[in-house]
Amino acid sequence: MELPIYTKQQLALRNGQDKPQIWVAFKGVIYDVSESRLWRNGKHYEHWAGQDLTEELSDAPHTDAVFEKFNPVGRLDV
Numbered sequence: 001m002e003l004p005i006y007t008k009q010q011l012a013l014r015n016g017q018d019k020p021q022i023w024v025a026f027k028g029v030i031y032d033v034s035e036s037r038l039w040r041n042g043k044h045y046e047h048w049a050g051q052d053l054t055e056e057l058s059d060a061p062h063t064d065a066v067f068e069k070f071n072p073v074g075r076l077d078v
């Protein structure tokens with residue numbers, strides 16, 4: 001099934017502060033991390049949800065395997 005496309009502005013509202021959902025984009029796919037205790041209020045170490053964090057993954061002490069347990073909710077508009 002095709003995922004809905006969201007703009008950067010729509011993603012930005014899902015930052016854990018403005019709307020109840022907490023979303024993060026990685027390599028064009030938006031994941032819902034609302035259930036994660038590690039993303040509470042949209043904050044994950046020094047990173048904020050509601051944006052594309054593809055480049056920032058290289059700073060993380062983990063790989064992109066961390067996204068496996070989360071459902072993609074959409075794609076990021078380019």
Ligand code: HEM
Pocket residue numbers: 024026033035036037038039044045046047053054056057058059060061062066067
């Ligand atoms: C300074 C940078 C970062 C630190 C110190 C950090 C640290 C951690 C730690 C300790 C965990 C849990 C253990 C593990 O799964 O290995 C974790 C999970 C996770 N991280 Fe990061 N991380 C960083 C950056 C990022 C970035 C940039 C992203 C997104 C591109 C990200 C996405 C995630 C996700 C989705 C999880 C899984 C959360 C869960 O299972 O509830 N992290 N991170």
